[in-house]
Amino acid sequence: MEKVDAIIIGFGKGGKTLAVDLAKRNWKVAMIERSDKMYGGTCINIGCIPTKTLVHQANETGCLTHGDKAAEKRHYTQAIDRKNVLTAMLRNKNYHNLADNPNITVHDGEASFISGNAVSVKLANGDSLELTSEHIFINTGARSIIPAIDGVTDSKRVYTSTTIMQQEQLPKRLAVIGGGYIGLEFASMYAGFGSQVTVLDNHADFIPKEDRDVAATVKAVLEKKGVEFRMNAKTEAIRDVDGAVKLTCHDTESGYSFEIETDAVLLATGRRPETAALNLGAAGIETDSRGAIVVDSHLKTTNPHVWAVGDVKGGPQFTYISLDDYRIIRDDLFGDHRRNTEDRAPFAWSVFIDPPLSRIGLGEDDAKKQGIDVGVVRLPAASVPRAHTLEQTDGLLKAVIDKKTGKILGATLFCVDSSEVINVVAMAMKTGQPYTFLRDFIFTHPSMSEALNDLMSQPMA
Incomplete structure (x- = not known):
């Protein structure tokens, strides 16, 4: 078993920033990342950067295509290509920022706890290794929730926010299941590219966390852009048909059922912490009812050797919160222990x-x-x-x-x-x-x- 000064599981914003900081202090750091497509974390690869790149491209569609449907399709494909080039460049840069540091070793593999201060890593090449440290940091992020809808896993036309951005062909019609913020962002984006977008929201109120005057204004603007909203809509079944996909839905307010035929379905039903493979029980690390790792105000878990950083601990899922998590941990390790999760509000x-x-x-x-x-x-x-x-x-x-x-x-x-x-x-x-x-x-x-x-x-x- 190899002993290191720090083990960081997950190559996200907080974890990678912490790795560089510790390396500057001559700590020997082991960074474990199970996918070579996720160097740099969610933001760079499947979150903020690719989505905002596509949002920008979508906003330019009208000026570049003038309503020509064939031109809209070409522009969308070009936008996906630009997004791919950008994310690949940033992913490579992030990898070398760590891998080229003599105090950091990047291990491509999946980590799981074998005790309170040790992990086993199944390496991508088929080998395995065991690491131990008094300082372990979990930064594994979150993954899309796949709702329990009949046929959802059988359809070839159902996507998550990650997989839909890998498609090079613009769907003529797109159904978005979920009217939360991620769903709205993609609905607005694809409407901008020229898709006919329908949002199926099982809530009675549109974006219920917002004041009603704000919500009404947002809804009116998106409707003006061509987005259709079906409230109280519970999707019960999904099945592929010739060249399309059909959704069977139930209106929970009126009680009637209806069907929608579309070319693609986006699941925007939330994200949950990515902890399934970590074997947290072996380390005495508790999770809450939503699967998030329980931490105190200094981000320590129920194991005194382990901290949790970013989306995996629940709460606001923002890159800048993960970065601030790093600052709290830095202060906990090397400062006066004054920084904590309770002193960063308000944040936008x-x-x-x-x-x-x-x-x-x-x-x-x-x-x-x-x-x-x-x-x-x-x-x-x-x-x-x-x-x-x-x-x-x-x-x-x-x-x-x-x-x-x-x-x-x-x-x-x-x-x-x-x-x-x-x-x-x-x-x-x-x-x-x-x-x-x-x-x-x-x-x-x-x-x-x-x-x-x-x-x-x-x-x-």
Whole structure:
């Protein structure tokens, strides 16, 4: 059995950053990754980078194809090629960032615990090895949930968010099962490429976590782009037919059944932590009811030798959260132990539909449920000069303010460039600035950031 200073299972954002940091401190690090297509983790290979590359390409479709269906298909195939080139380049770069470091050894294989401080690795070449360390970090990410739908595993036309991006042919018709944020991002993207998109959502309310005025605006904009929504729609069966796939659905509100015929089906029904092969029980590592590894505020598991990083521990599934996990662990190992998961709120997130939907903090409904005396300000995106110069005037900007203190409780920006502008709001909130700070701030012109001047100047409702 080989002893090393650290074992990192999974080549994701937090794990790879930690590996380099430890190597700089002359730790001997073993990085274990079971797939040579996942060097760099979910973000680079099947998440943020490929999807946002395709989102950008989809947004250009109209200007490049002018509605020509044959041109749309060619553009989509070219977009997939560009995505593949980019991810391959980044994957190779990430591999060599670690493999070329004399203090890091990358093992291609699957790891499983054999005790509290040791793992066995089934190597890709058929061999195996055993490693032991007092510092083990799990960074295995999450995988798509395959719902229990009759025929779902038999169909040749059913895809996950990973596999659909490997298809070089644009589906004329696409059914998306799941109306959450991942489903909406793909629905918006494929509608932009020219597909006829239908979203089947088993909820009665559209994006129920959002305020109703925001949800209504998002739905209206996506419908204007051609996305059809079927709410209360439970998919019960999937079967391939000649050149297509047929879905049998049940309307849970009215009680009637209906069928949809389409060319491809995307499962957007959530993701669960990837822990099945780890044999966590052998290491005394507990998981919760959703399969996520249980950690404390310093990311330690129920085994004092093991930490969990990123999506595998549940919670927000964002690359920047995984990166912040690395910072917490770095402080736990080498700092004053002050950093923890409870001190990073608030943090922003974005859904890259067109235009992007970005959010931080409390919504209006949540703030009122907490009994806060709130003031609400709203601004149509069409009121912002920069939105007109970009010819993207759809959307709504909204902020929730504590009337007593003047502090910003939260903001939802559904507009062009919102994924950038929300970071300005985040910094104001993180530093405790009142809403008047953004109201009176001097922004460049024309920019979407200056919309915050006007938003925070609106009369509070």
